[in-house]
Amino acid sequence: MEEQSKDISDFIGAFRRYRRKILSIFIVIFGVTAVAAVLWPPTYRSSATILIESQEVPQDLVRSTITSFATQRIQQTQARVMSRTHLMNIIDQYGLYEDELRTQTTEQVIEMMREDIALDVISADVVDPRSGRPSTAAIAFSIAYDGQVPTKVQRVVNELVSLYLSENLKTRSERTEETHLFLRKESGDLSKSIAEIEARLAQFKENNLHALPELVQLNQQLLERTETHIRDSRNKLERLDERRFYIQGQLQQVEPHMTMTPGAAAVILDPEIRLKALSADFLSLKAKYSDTHPDVVRLKKEIDALERETGVTVMDAEIEEQIAVVRVDLSRAKERYSAEHPDVARLEQKLAGLEEELVASRAAQDEASDTADNPNNPAYINLLTQLDQVKNDALHARANLDGFLAKQEEYESRLVKAPQVERGYSAIVRERESLLRRFQEVRGKVMEAGVAQQLEEESKGERFVLIDPPQLPEKPVKPNRGAIIFLGFILALGASLTFLMIAEGLDNAVRGAKGIESLFDIPPLATVPYLSTAEELADKQTLYTxxxxxxxGGTVAAIAILHFIIIPLDVLWFRVLRKLSVVLGL
Structure with a gap:
């Protein structure tokens, strides 16, 4: 037996057999979706548009200290506005999410409100005035809030707009003030650093007063001048030494003391020469006569006078020889005799007398030394005067030379230290110049920051301007009841057809001539139509009614839903007419 194939007539027959069930399924599903669309609580949306208005004063004249992009500032402002504190204040102020607060946590409710708030940035293609390149810039942004009560929705958007505007002004004021304070602090720190580097530079100059780079040429000139003075001083000393040697040679040839000999009035002898001659005569007379002889006494007095005059003693040696001889005799006598022996006493007395004579002779010599140093020869005195002058000039020249040598060493030390001092000096000067440049830059920025702060205080800078205030929503934005009803219709129709196909596929009953022919492979001879009774005809009539x-009723309900929920009929009529006029070109 071949499988029975089904065509459209079979499905039409099946629809007639299962029409009650199919209609029940369609009515249930479509009715549920229609009721859900009608009973779904409406959600209203109110929105406001805020324009990002650029600063009134051109940026070429006054540059703002806020350099972030508008999109970035909007996101930062959004993060401030969407904080937990602000959202909870709005929820408490307008009584939002009362049912949710009973069943959910505060964080969940706040997250729910964040999802109901929408921020849409409006961008435009612009040309950057500084680089001249095309780019995309944010020129405005819109804030929207979804809620179930239109008045609350409008008030919430108003509150959000106020928060955005106030937070933007607060943020910009705080940033300009912080920038101004930071630059002023930086300027103060640089000023202190400059004062410190100035003190270091002054101390460095004081410590290296004569070795600074700008004095190198002067030190070189002073060194050359000092070397010239040294050469002149040395030459002068050489000339003075030569002069001194010459005068000393002249002094050796001139006797300092001049006197007359008794026998020759025209002959002048030196006192020392005369003393030597008289000493020789005295020794020769003493060898002949006793000490009391008149000639011996006279020579002795004359010798004493010359000794006092010249300071030269010729008798000391003789007295010292006599003392030595007496000491030897005394030592021998003491070996032979006792201390009271007359010879011992005589020798001791003689030794004491000789020692007293030696002492007196030396005292007389010291007394006469002063007079012996005073020459009386005019030529000798003239030479001595010249010699003293030469010595004084030499001492003065030597002192000058020592001073010049000390200066030369000092100047050379300065020149040797100059490269090292120059490196240290240049490092301090470079650091000072760098700090001065930074200080000038920061001072300029401080002035710009002050002007920018005043610009923000007077609301002349970039600001948010409300150009489209939030309106009271007149119709909900969701749910889309027409779409839900249409979807319910499609779903009900699909479910009904699916039931029909499944029911017909599972039904193995044989119906009609076509079923008999497919079952027995023989067509029937005749077909007797189904004769309905009066009761069945009445039931059909009732079903049709x-x-x-x-x-x-469904048509009326659909028209009512369309008019009251989706779009008024008069508005729909005018839209249809406008579309027809556009299509037909009227």
Whole structure:
């Protein structure tokens, strides 16, 4: 037996057999979706548009200290506005999410409100005035809030707009003030650093006063001048030494003391020469006569006078020889005799007398030394005067030379230290110049920051301007009841057809001539039509009436839903007419 194939007539017959169930499924599903669309609580949306208005004063004249992009500032402001504190204040102020607060945590409710708030940035293609390149810039942004009560929705958007505007002004004021304070602090720190580097530079100059780079040429000139003075001083000393040697040679040839000999008035002898001659005569006379002889006494007095005059003693040696001889005799006598022996006493007395004579002679010599140093020869005195002058000039020249040598060493030390001092000096000067440049830059920025702060205080800078205030929503934005009803219709129709196909596929009953022919492979001889009874005809009539009533009621309900929920009929009519006029070109 071949499988029975089904065509459209079979499905039409099946629809007639299962029409009650199919209609029940369609009515249930479509009715549930229609009721859900009608009973779904409406959600209203109110929005406001804020324009990002550029600063009134051109940036070429006054540059703002806020350099971030508008999109970035909007996101930062959004993070401030969407904080937990602000959102909870709005929820408490307007009584939002009362049912949710009973069943959910505060964090969940706040997250729910954040999801209901929408921020949309409006961008435009612009040309950067500084680089001249095309770019995209944010020129405005819109704030929207979804809620179930239109008045609350409008008030919430108003509050959000106020928060955005105030937070933007607060943020910009705080940033300009912080920038101004930071630059002023930086300027103060640089000023202190400059004062410190100035003190270091002054101390460095004081410590290296004569070795600074700008004095190198002067030190070189002073060194050359000092070397010239040294050469001149040395030459002068050489000339003075030569002069001194010459005068000393002249002094050796001139006797300092001049006197007359008794026998020759025209002959002048030196006192020392005369003393030597008289000493020789005295020794020769003493060898002949006793000490009391008149000639011996006279020579002795004359010798004493010359000794006092010249300071030269010729008798000391003789007295010292006599003392030595007496000491030897005394030592021998003491070896032979006792201390009281007359010879011992005589020798001791003689030794004491000789020692007293030696002492007196030396005292007389010291007394006469002063007079012996005073020459009386005019030529000798003239030479001595010249010699003293030469010695004084030499001492003065030597002192000058020592001073010049000390200066030369000092100047050379300065020149040797100059490269090292120059490196240290240049390092301090470079650091000072760098600090001065930074100080000038920061001072300029401080002035710009002050002007920018005043610009923000007077609301002349970039600001947010409300150009489209939030309106009271007149119709909900969701749910889309027409779409839900249409979707319910499609879902009900699909479910009904699916039921029909499944029911017909599972039904193995044989119906009609086509079923008999497919079952027995023999066509039937005749077909007797189904004869309905009066009761069945009445039931059909009732069913048709019900269907017409349901269709009419559904049509009226659909028109009512379209008019009251989706779009008014008059508005729809005018839209249709406008579309037709556009299509037909009227």
């Amino acid at each position: 019900r269907l017409i009533t349901v269709a009419a």
